[in-house]
Amino acid sequence: MADKGQMDLLDMLASEPEKNDPERGSYAEYEQLVDTLNYHAKCYYDEDAPAISDYEYDMMNNRLKEIEKEHPEWVKEESPSRRVGWKAEKGILVKHDVPMLSLQDVFSREEVDAFVNEVTEQFGSEMEFLVETKIDGLSCALRYENGELTTAITRGDGINEGEDVTPNVRTIKDVVKHLDNAPEYIEIRGEVYMTREAFAKVNQDAEEAGRKTFANPRNCAAGTLRQIDTRITRERNLSLFIFNVQTSRGIEFKTHTEGYEYLKARGVKVIELYYKCHTADEVWDAIQKIGDARGSLEYDIDGAVVKINDLSVREKLGNTIKFPRWAIAYKYPPEEKETRLLSVEVDTGRTGRVTPVAIFEPVSLCGTMVSRATLNNQDFIDELGVGIGDTIRVYKSGEIIPKIKGVNKDKRPSDWQPYKMPSECPVCGAKLEREEDAADMRCVNPMCPGTLVHRIENFVSRDCLDVKGFGIEYIRKLIDAGMIRDISDLFRLKDRRDVLIEEKIFGLEKNTDKILAAIDDAAKTAPADKILAGLNIPSVGKATAKELIRHFKSIDGIAAASVDDLVAVGDVGLITAEKISGFFKDPDEIRIVSDLKSFGLNFELEEAVPLGSELEGLTFCITGTLEGMKREEAGAMIESHGGKVTSSVTGKTSYLLAGENAGSKLTKAQSLNVPVLSLDELMKMIGG
Numbered sequence: 001m002a003d004k005g006q007m008d009l010l011d012m013l014a015s016e017p018e019k020n021d022p023e024r025g026s027y028a029e030y031e032q033l034v035d036t037l038n039y040h041a042k043c044y045y046d047e048d049a050p051a052i053s054d055y056e057y058d059m060m061n062n063r064l065k066e067i068e069k070e071h072p073e074w075v076k077e078e079s080p081s082r083r084v085g086w087k088a089e090k091g092i093l094v095k096h097d098v099p100m101l102s103l104q105d106v107f108s109r110e111e112v113d114a115f116v117n118e119v120t121e122q123f124g125s126e127m128e129f130l131v132e133t134k135i136d137g138l139s140c141a142l143r144y145e146n147g148e149l150t151t152a153i154t155r156g157d158g159i160n161e162g163e164d165v166t167p168n169v170r171t172i173k174d175v176v177k178h179l180d181n182a183p184e185y186i187e188i189r190g191e192v193y194m195t196r197e198a199f200a201k202v203n204q205d206a207e208e209a210g211r212k213t214f215a216n217p218r219n220c221a222a223g224t225l226r227q228i229d230t231r232i233t234r235e236r237n238l239s240l241f242i243f244n245v246q247t248s249r250g251i252e253f254k255t256h257t258e259g260y261e262y263l264k265a266r267g268v269k270v271i272e273l274y275y276k277c278h279t280a281d282e283v284w285d286a287i288q289k290i291g292d293a294r295g296s297l298e299y300d301i302d303g304a305v306v307k308i309n310d311l312s313v314r315e316k317l318g319n320t321i322k323f324p325r326w327a328i329a330y331k332y333p334p335e336e337k338e339t340r341l342l343s344v345e346v347d348t349g350r351t352g353r354v355t356p357v358a359i360f361e362p363v364s365l366c367g368t369m370v371s372r373a374t375l376n377n378q379d380f381i382d383e384l385g386v387g388i389g390d391t392i393r394v395y396k397s398g399e400i401i402p403k404i405k406g407v408n409k410d411k412r413p414s415d416w417q418p419y420k421m422p423s424e425c426p427v428c429g430a431k432l433e434r435e436e437d438a439a440d441m442r443c444v445n446p447m448c449p450g451t452l453v454h455r456i457e458n459f460v461s462r463d464c465l466d467v468k469g470f471g472i473e474y475i476r477k478l479i480d481a482g483m484i485r486d487i488s489d490l491f492r493l494k495d496r497r498d499v500l501i502e503e504k505i506f507g508l509e510k511n512t513d514k515i516l517a518a519i520d521d522a523a524k525t526a527p528a529d530k531i532l533a534g535l536n537i538p539s540v541g542k543a544t545a546k547e548l549i550r551h552f553k554s555i556d557g558i559a560a561a562s563v564d565d566l567v568a569v570g571d572v573g574l575i576t577a578e579k580i581s582g583f584f585k586d587p588d589e590i591r592i593v594s595d596l597k598s599f600g601l602n603f604e605l606e607e608a609v610p611l612g613s614e615l616e617g618l619t620f621c622i623t624g625t626l627e628g629m630k631r632e633e634a635g636a637m638i639e640s641h642g643g644k645v646t647s648s649v650t651g652k653t654s655y656l657l658a659g660e661n662a663g664s665k666l667t668k669a670q671s672l673n674v675p676v677l678s679l680d681e682l683m684k685m686i687g688g
Contacts, residue, residue, distance in 0.1 A: 030074055033064045037080045039667045058105060058331060092164040093156070097187055098246040100139055100155040100162065101319060103305065103329035109284055112306065115328050116280040123313055125278070130256060131286035132274030134303035134329050135241055137193030138222045140169065142242075147182030149175070154225070158322075165225050171234040174241075174269045181266075183250030188263065190242035194221040195298045198237040217300055239299070242270045255309045273297075276309070287330050294335070295364045303331045336395035336405055339363040341388055344375065344419055346426045348450030350458050351538050352442040354432055356381065356421055358392070358404060365396045373402040378421050379439040389413040425450065447486065447588060449479060455536045459487045463542045464534030465522040469515055477505050486588075487534070488595035490519055528555055528602050535593065537583045539576040543647030548572070548580075555603040559584040559593070570646070614686045615643030619652060623666060624659030626679045631659075634679065641686045649674060657682055 040057055061080060068075050106112060120127050139155040141162070152169035156162030169175055172192065179186070194202075199217040206213045214220035224236045245259035253259045260270045273293065275286035283306055290304045307327035308314055317325040343359045356375040363370060373394060375381050384407055386392060391411035392404050423432055425443035427450030432441040443451060456475045460467035467490075478484040481503060483496060493500065494516050506512040526534075532555055533545035540548070551569045552558045558566075558580065566577035583589050597603055620638050622631045622645060629637075634657060635645040649656055649668045656662075656669040656676045669676055677685075 027071075027074060030064070030067045030071070031076075033060055033067070034076055034079050035667055035671065037061060037064060038078065039664055058107070061105075062107075093161045094151060094153045094164045095161050096141075096153070096156075096159065097143070098141075099319070100141060100158050100189060100246075101324055102158065102322060103134075103327055104323040105303075105331050106328050107331055107333075112284060112287065112328070112330055113280040115306065116283050119308060119313075119317075119326075120279075123310075127278065127313070128255075128309040129277045129283055130274050130305075130307050130309050131277055131283055131290065132243070132271045132305050132307075133290055133297070133301045134305045135191040135193050135243075135271075136218045136300040136302040137191040138218070138225055139189065140165065140192050140225070140240070141187055141189045141246060142169065142175070143185070143187045144179055144182060145185055147179040149177045163226070167230050168225050168227060168233040169240075171230050172238045172240050174239050176267050179266045179268075183248055185250065186248040187246040188242050188268070189244045189246050190240050192221055192225050192238055192240050193217065193299050194224070194236070194238055196300070197298065198239070202236050240269060241272070242268055243305075253311060255311060256307065257309055291332050294332070303329045305329050334395045335365050336393050337363045337365060338391050338393055338408060338411075341386060341390045341392050343388060346422060348425055348427050348443050348448055350451060350454030350536055352444070352448065352451050354421070354425065354441045354443060356419075358386075360392060360394065363394060365394065365402060370394065370396070370402040373404050375404065377439040377441065381419055381421070385409075385418065387412075387416050387418045389416060427451075452479060452484070452486070456484065456487055456490070458536055459490070459534040460522075461534075464530050465526045466530070467515075467522045468518045469511075470518065474506060474515070481505065486592050487536075488592050488599070491523060491596075491599040493519065523599060523601055526602060528605055531555065531596070531601050531603070532558070535583070535589075538579045540580060544572065544576070547646075549605050553605045555593070555597075610642065611640045612686060613642040615641040617642070618654040619644045619646055620655050620657055621646050621649045621653050621665060621669075622657045624662035626657070626659035629679060634682070637686070638682070655682075 037057070037060055064080065068079065106115070116129065119129075141153050141155075142149060143151040143153075149170070150166075151164065152166045152175075153162035153164055169192070170177065194217040196217060199214070199220055202220055203213040214223070220236070221238055224233050224238055227233045242263060244256070245253060245263070251262075253262065257276070263270050273290060275282075275289065277283045277286055287304045287306070290301070294301060305327060306329075308317070314324070314326040319325060339360045339362075341358055341360050345357045345359055347355050347357060349355060356377070358373050358375050360371060360373070375384075375386070384392075384404065386404070386407050389412075391408040393406045393408065394402055395405050396402055421432070421441060424430065425432055425445065425448055428443065428445050428448040430443050430445035430448060433444055434441050445451070453472065453475055456479075457472050459465060460470045460475075475484070478493075483489065483493065483499075483505070497512065497516065500506060500512050500516075501509050506515045527549075529546040529549040530542070532549060533540065533542045547569055548558050548566075549555070552561060561581070563574070563577045563581050566572050566580055567574055572580070584593070615638055620635075620643055622634055622638075626634055638645050638657075643654075646653065649665050649672065651672050651674075653669070653672070653674045656665060656674050657679065658666050658669075658676050659679065666676065668674075
């Protein structure tokens with residue numbers, strides 16, 4: 001998710017002020033755009049985890065181009081406009097024989113017409129264009145020598161080098177390993193992608209195994225292609241379309257489609273949906289046809305490519321530093337459709353927050369059927385002006401998350417009434433209260449069954465007690481069976497072993513004993529800060545819990561602290577302090593905390609034996625993947641040498657310890673001139 005600075009930038013871009021507004025053309029805006037776009041490019045290429053939608057990225061990128069056109073003297077070396085792809089940083093790097101350039105994106109018919117008309121004016125009205133699907137995947141080049149597949153590389157930086165992924169590409173069923181009657185050398189370029197069916201299977205397997213799921217097929221395909229274990233790549237069932245002949249020796253083609261026919265005759269899977277066109281009207285009609293077909297395809301596309309078919313004309317037009325002049329990519333706007341709002345479900349979460357969810361007649365968006373979308377809170381509902389029976393406009397944010405955009409009031413039913421959230425919790429019937437200076441409603445009952453599921457889920461999670469194998473389905477079964485009424489009841493389950501086995505709550509005897517042993521082990525080993533984080537105090541996550549325990553030395557010390565005492569802790573503001581103080585004054589919470597203490601859970605800070613004082617007075621933030629050490633281990637090492645570890649980068653941070661995929665914290669550290677350390681450099685500081 002984009003941070004506040006990025007969201008402010010997006011809001012500013014969306015507001016469409018006049019171009020002569022001095023704020024629009026400021027150098028500060030330009031610098032922020034460069035930093036923000038580079039951060040999101042790193043998320044997309046390096047981490048396979050985009051933080052914003054393609055559409056939002058494109059809008060910022062267009063604004064960057066506007067500013068650079070108006071102020072060419074401002075253009076930075078690190079500007080996204082000077083980069084084709086993203087520097088390959090993993091695996092074995094291979095030099096490109098032919099640059100793997102990106103395409104110039106366009107977003108309107110006027111831009112498409114301008115491209116087509118300019119080409120036909122220069123080279124004649126008989127010029128032929130191809131309009132084909134732009135597959136949303138990972139670009140890859142395949143090299144064949146005397147018919148044998150020898151090398152497969154990713155785009156990398158697009159100009160100099162990419163990453164060797166040959167072993168993984170060989171596992172893809174669409175890849176032809178041997179070309180019959182082949183020339184001496186041929187390099188072809190395609191897009192590695194994942195069908196929606198294959199993607200759903202990977203995420204289903206991940207959920208069942210308790211692993212993190214992927215956001216979308218493109219991210220999954222990119223991560224899979226870089227797997228070290230080729231067995232994983234094979235199991236995930238990647239696919240490949242070829243869309244260009246990059247270069248060849250021993251054979252020549254006059255047109256792009258000649259290359260397609262040659263490859264198809266040898267079993268190579270080329271782009272399957274394309275149209276030959278001559279006029280701007282025909283090109284636009286083809287773009288519309290491909291757009292209409294999006295929902296029926298078994299894979300995601302993010303646009304339509306318009307390219308010149310004649311290869312000699314392509315050679316005459318050549319390339320810019322970043323794009324070929326003989327092709328463009330039309331990007332479709334976010335798909336939205338109308339449907340009817342059937343009802344609103346209200347869900348009660350871990351902290352008691354009540355979230356309304358719209359249930360509507362199923363509609364196909366970007367190839368998947370959707371029937372639910374969050375309505376956030378009553379303020380959002382009022383802003384939309386929505387009621388049951390309304391015809392609503394639904395779209396997919398970044399083609400991932402369904403959202404509601406608006407209401408078609410012309411189709412409003414005669415008996416329409418605006419929707420109002422209930423004043424009582426839909427689960428337990430307790431009163432709902434709106435928090436001061438906030439839009440969210442919360443259930444005031446700490447024993448609410450709806451809240452209880454999520455409270456226990458948090459308590460046993462990795463960030464808290466880390467009870468292995470204890471999933472949400474077990475939690476629901478235990479609540480339904482009346483065996484759990486609050487988190488302390490977890491430690492009474494061992495007294496009901498026979499009933500658990502008889503009712504098969506955890507399955508058979510062996511698994512029951514395994515779960516009970518995991519609960520017992522967590523009770524003995526979990527440190528006080530993780531227990532505190534598991535208590536479900538609003539606004540107290542693992543970082544704040546750690547800071548509180550470090551400051552007060554025990555959970556009892558925190559419970560006895562005043563609001564003023566709590567505010568003195570670095571990560572705690574006034575609102576959070578009031579929530580903590582209120583939690584430890586609530587009779588039900590006091591009983592639960594007392595029960596946990598009686599079961600022997602660790603309420604005291606376990607002081608680490610200091611190994612040195614080299615880092616005394618220094619504050620560190622840790623981000624990214626450290627080679628050879630977990631971040632928690634690095635944090636403990638820093639603290640054992642007198643340093644302090646915080647969860648965020650500020651102007652007071654002494655150093656950022658950064659590993660691979662450092663993300664936004666690295667960007668922020670650089671903007672604040674906070675020194676960045678590698679793990680090796682940190683080890684040298686402590687003499688290790």
